[in-house]
Amino acid sequence: MNYQKILEEIRQETEYLSKEGAQATYIPELGNVNPDKFGICLTTLKGKEYCLGDSDERFSIQSISKVLSLAMALGKIGKKVWERVGVEPSGNAFNSIFLLEMEKGRPRNPLINAGALVVSDIILSEFPNAEESYLSFVRELCGGAEVSYNEAIASSEQSTGYLNAAIANMLKYHGNINNKVEDVLHFYFRQCSLMMSCRELCGAFSHFANHAEPFDVGGIQLTTSQIKRMNAVMLTCGFYDEAGEFSYKVGLPGKSGVGGGIAAICPNQYSVAVWSPRLNPKGNSVVGMKALELLTDKTGVSIF
Numbered sequence: 001m002n003y004q005k006i007l008e009e010i011r012q013e014t015e016y017l018s019k020e021g022a023q024a025t026y027i028p029e030l031g032n033v034n035p036d037k038f039g040i041c042l043t044t045l046k047g048k049e050y051c052l053g054d055s056d057e058r059f060s061i062q063s064i065s066k067v068l069s070l071a072m073a074l075g076k077i078g079k080k081v082w083e084r085v086g087v088e089p090s091g092n093a094f095n096s097i098f099l100l101e102m103e104k105g106r107p108r109n110p111l112i113n114a115g116a117l118v119v120s121d122i123i124l125s126e127f128p129n130a131e132e133s134y135l136s137f138v139r140e141l142c143g144g145a146e147v148s149y150n151e152a153i154a155s156s157e158q159s160t161g162y163l164n165a166a167i168a169n170m171l172k173y174h175g176n177i178n179n180k181v182e183d184v185l186h187f188y189f190r191q192c193s194l195m196m197s198c199r200e201l202c203g204a205f206s207h208f209a210n211h212a213e214p215f216d217v218g219g220i221q222l223t224t225s226q227i228k229r230m231n232a233v234m235l236t237c238g239f240y241d242e243a244g245e246f247s248y249k250v251g252l253p254g255k256s257g258v259g260g261g262i263a264a265i266c267p268n269q270y271s272v273a274v275w276s277p278r279l280n281p282k283g284n285s286v287v288g289m290k291a292l293e294l295l296t297d298k299t300g301v302s303i304f
């Protein structure tokens, strides 16, 4: 498969969308990113990398971090995670509080904010130096020793994160947060602020694409069965209220973030990451969605 040629075609064929949508500004610091950035990288499980555009520039991965946090929590406490958070798509916005009230503090899944706050609480309880342990886990996962939190983005979100604070308080009220609400929020915002490039995201997600070997990274171990389940959650819950659309058009498990990134995997074949900051009204990168749709159309390979 000539992936480099396919990426070049994708670049040209998404050009017409390059001014569509708008970058996220509800986290003020994200509004300072150049919205015209575009990067894409595809890494095969044989270790070949195909990259284009701004694929080595780090950006704020935002909710893509929820997958990495889930892996860490699952590796530590296994299926006990599912006693506190479900695996059903929410059919609501990522930051919705409405279902959480109806369902008495048990988030629908770990890839919406409510679920990720519970996962953050688990990591805080299980790791004495959670922020450092999380960072070293992610560095090891992606092979990028310089990956780090972006303090300006984290504090920008902290200063406007009223809805996440409300969600965390609702979880605490229902007994689904054990640590202090402010500590959970602080850790959550830092995870979201992680700066990674498309190439580094591919490195991290290649571990989820590889079903042949159990996952063993930085002291975190996951069985192939756990990885299978994580991929199922990505497919059904990874794209806000557009998981059905992504599944229909692209057909790969993945996760998007409001920084404009999307990381996805084709099981046993490759991981892919794309970055373009302009978002559609549901919060997914306009060009990113189209790029991945073209990728699976052109290669003729998806999970379906």
Ligand code: GLU
Residues within 6 Å of the ligand: 061, 062, 063, 064, 094, 095, 113, 157, 164, 189, 192, 256, 257, 258, 259, 283
């Ligand atoms: N930090 C963001 C928030 O909680 C993450 C949103 C996202 O990327 O989905 O609003």
